[in-house]
Amino acid sequence: MPHQSITWRDQLRYRFENTLSKGPIAIIGWLGLVSSLVVALATALLMLLHVSSDPSDPASQLGFAEGAWQSLMHAIDSGNLAGDQGWHLRALMLLVTLSGIFIVSILIGTITSGLEARLAELRKGRSRVIESQHTLILGWSSKVYSIIGELLIANENQKQPRIVILADRDKVEMEDDIRAKFPSTGNTRIICRRGDPLDLDDLEVVDPHSARSVIVLAPEIDNPDIYVIKSVLALTNNPNRKAEPYHIVAEIRHARNLEAAALVGGDEALFVQGEDLIARVTAQTCRQSGLSVVYTELLDFDGAEIYFKEEPALLGKTFREVLVAYEDSAVMGIMRADGEPLINPPMDTRMGQGDLVIAISEDDDTLVLAAEAPTTPDKRVIVQGARSEPQPERTLILGWNEKAAAIIRELDNYVAPGSEVVVVAQCEGAREEGQALAKRLQNQGLKFSASDITSRAVINALRVSEFNHIILLSYTHLPMQEADAKTLISLLHLRSIAEQSGKPLAIVSEMMDLRNRALAEVAKADDYIVSDKLVSLMLSQLSENKGLERVFRVLFSSEGSEIYIRPISDYVKPGVPVDFYTLIEAAAQRGETAIGYRRVALANDKEQGYGVKLNTLKREKITFEARDQIVVLAED
Numbered sequence: 001m002p003h004q005s006i007t008w009r010d011q012l013r014y015r016f017e018n019t020l021s022k023g024p025i026a027i028i029g030w031l032g033l034v035s036s037l038v039v040a041l042a043t044a045l046l047m048l049l050h051v052s053s054d055p056s057d058p059a060s061q062l063g064f065a066e067g068a069w070q071s072l073m074h075a076i077d078s079g080n081l082a083g084d085q086g087w088h089l090r091a092l093m094l095l096v097t098l099s100g101i102f103i104v105s106i107l108i109g110t111i112t113s114g115l116e117a118r119l120a121e122l123r124k125g126r127s128r129v130i131e132s133q134h135t136l137i138l139g140w141s142s143k144v145y146s147i148i149g150e151l152l153i154a155n156e157n158q159k160q161p162r163i164v165i166l167a168d169r170d171k172v173e174m175e176d177d178i179r180a181k182f183p184s185t186g187n188t189r190i191i192c193r194r195g196d197p198l199d200l201d202d203l204e205v206v207d208p209h210s211a212r213s214v215i216v217l218a219p220e221i222d223n224p225d226i227y228v229i230k231s232v233l234a235l236t237n238n239p240n241r242k243a244e245p246y247h248i249v250a251e252i253r254h255a256r257n258l259e260a261a262a263l264v265g266g267d268e269a270l271f272v273q274g275e276d277l278i279a280r281v282t283a284q285t286c287r288q289s290g291l292s293v294v295y296t297e298l299l300d301f302d303g304a305e306i307y308f309k310e311e312p313a314l315l316g317k318t319f320r321e322v323l324v325a326y327e328d329s330a331v332m333g334i335m336r337a338d339g340e341p342l343i344n345p346p347m348d349t350r351m352g353q354g355d356l357v358i359a360i361s362e363d364d365d366t367l368v369l370a371a372e373a374p375t376t377p378d379k380r381v382i383v384q385g386a387r388s389e390p391q392p393e394r395t396l397i398l399g400w401n402e403k404a405a406a407i408i409r410e411l412d413n414y415v416a417p418g419s420e421v422v423v424v425a426q427c428e429g430a431r432e433e434g435q436a437l438a439k440r441l442q443n444q445g446l447k448f449s450a451s452d453i454t455s456r457a458v459i460n461a462l463r464v465s466e467f468n469h470i471i472l473l474s475y476t477h478l479p480m481q482e483a484d485a486k487t488l489i490s491l492l493h494l495r496s497i498a499e500q501s502g503k504p505l506a507i508v509s510e511m512m513d514l515r516n517r518a519l520a521e522v523a524k525a526d527d528y529i530v531s532d533k534l535v536s537l538m539l540s541q542l543s544e545n546k547g548l549e550r551v552f553r554v555l556f557s558s559e560g561s562e563i564y565i566r567p568i569s570d571y572v573k574p575g576v577p578v579d580f581y582t583l584i585e586a587a588a589q590r591g592e593t594a595i596g597y598r599r600v601a602l603a604n605d606k607e608q609g610y611g612v613k614l615n616t617l618k619r620e621k622i623t624f625e626a627r628d629q630i631v632v633l634a635e636d
């Protein structure tokens with residue numbers, strides 16, 4: 001191909017195009033230059049032609065300054081043309097005005113386009129966030145609303161709290177969705193930015209290095225754990241990372257990925273394994289009426305939560321003495337200086353240097369030592385009720401998903417030998433998985449039936465009233481709404497049977513969509529609905545207090561002390577007014593820690609917390625009925 005010579009026109013065009021590519025500022029610069037040339041040319045012509053502003057007055061000839069000013073005014077405002085006198089001046093100013101109209105039109109269009117482009121850029125949410133000590137949420141899922149709701153409550157007593165969200169969604173859409181859920185965010189400001197949490201440049205926009213805590217959400221896609229692990233890696237392995245450790249709380253869906261996640265997160269990240277958490281809570285709450293209310297109270301920020309506090313005044317005191325040191329907070333245990341949580345330790349355990357009190361309180365500023373000495377327990381009403389031997393239990397599971405095996409294994413740690421679990425489900429591979437699981441169970445047998453859980457005839461044939469516990473699981477292999485529809489139909493059948501027979505059923509059901517959970521809720525503590533909201537609550541709590549992870553690990557495990565709800569008549573005489581100091585003493589004599597009670601008469605009153613009361617005023621006298629219950633921390 002023959003070489004083509006480059007002309008001076010090509011050079012000028014090339015340079016001109018390069019300047020235009022720099023955007024509106026370059027265009028405005030060229031327009032300013034053209035305007036200056038037009039004004040200068042017009043001024044020169046006015047002087048050369050000796051044009052006067054008044055033809056009848058030769059002394060009114062325009063000089064350089066006046067000619068330049070008149071030319072500039074005509075270029076900017078076409079209305080000035082009407083006041084000109086003399087055809088020479090009019091003809092010349094007409095040309096200037098026409099040039100001005102052309103230039104000003106382009107200028108207005110350029111400014112408008114530039115503003116629109118800037119506004120569009122702002123809508124994309126790409127400007128840098130200049131905040132510090134904010135809570136940063138990476139990613140977007142249905143859990144984000146629950147997390148925001150909890151953080152709004154937790155931030156009520158904070159000064160200028162901020163929540164920053166980085167997700168690969170339109171910024172305005174995120175803001176609109178949040179505004180629809182939370183018309184008022186109180187004193188908390190929520191800032192949204194669009195970007196990929198895996199991209200280091202996008203991460204810098206939300207300044208994770210200045211964040212108080214970072215929550216990483218698992219997206220609602222296939223293999224979400226890979227996304228979470230890479231997001232944590234983008235923080236911990238960031239070339240611009242801060243020297244201090246991050247406080248990262250992340251969601252992991254599958255237990256098989258926990259080891260890889262721990263390698264990436266190290267000591268800086270806590271991982272909440274959602275399936276395991278829901279399985280443990282389901283297994284524990286289905287066996288104890290009202291336990292779901294206790295867990296909800298401890299996990300959400302609306303009410304009582306778990307706090308840590310160092311109390312030099314309690315140094316050297318025994319745990320039995322620490323239990324009565326607070327008037328309106330319930331002590332759970334001791335956090336050793338090395339980070340080891342002792343939940344319901346032996347009563348002679350002493351507080352050491354650097355140890356923290358673990359207690360349930362309304363807020364961190366309500367965890368204060370009592371001003372007065374505790375009252376003496378009324379030992380006359382304390383009874384040493386014989387602990388009943390555990391009896392075999394029957395559990396019915398309707399439906400099957402990846403959490404079913406974990407729930408059955410967890411149940412096996414609690415039930416007495418000779419117990420039985422019956423599974424009814426139509427799910428590919430469920431029978432084979434159940435048969436393999438049955439061989440590893442120690443305390444319960446397993447039966448499986450492949451039947452339709454939405455059929456009233458099938459449910460009637462099961463004689464559900466003969467089961468101690470009923471667990472209703474979602475078919476997660478189905479689309480979300482279809483799975484929840486099946487769960488809801490089965491739940492309605494169970495509630496109808498309970499109403500017709502007059503015998504209450506202890507039901508724990510699972511909903512995948514939080515909106516369906518709201519539709520299915522009923523004001524009964526024995527009819528509890530679990531969902532991913534538990535994971536949201538856990539993520540929110542750990543983002544505010546990293547030390548809670550070790551406490552929750554003990555509470556939700558079958559090893560160590562857990563929460564139990566037991567008959568009050570095994571501890572004190574019913575019908576006699578007693579204060580909580582007496583309940584603490586009655587439980588301590590059994591090596592247990594009393595943290596609350598349950599009034600069964602209020603079991604269906606949602607406004608009264610289904611009768612459950614934690615961290616009560618210890619001096620307050622209460623007269624319990626025989627069927628009321630005490631909430632304790634105990635080994636078994």
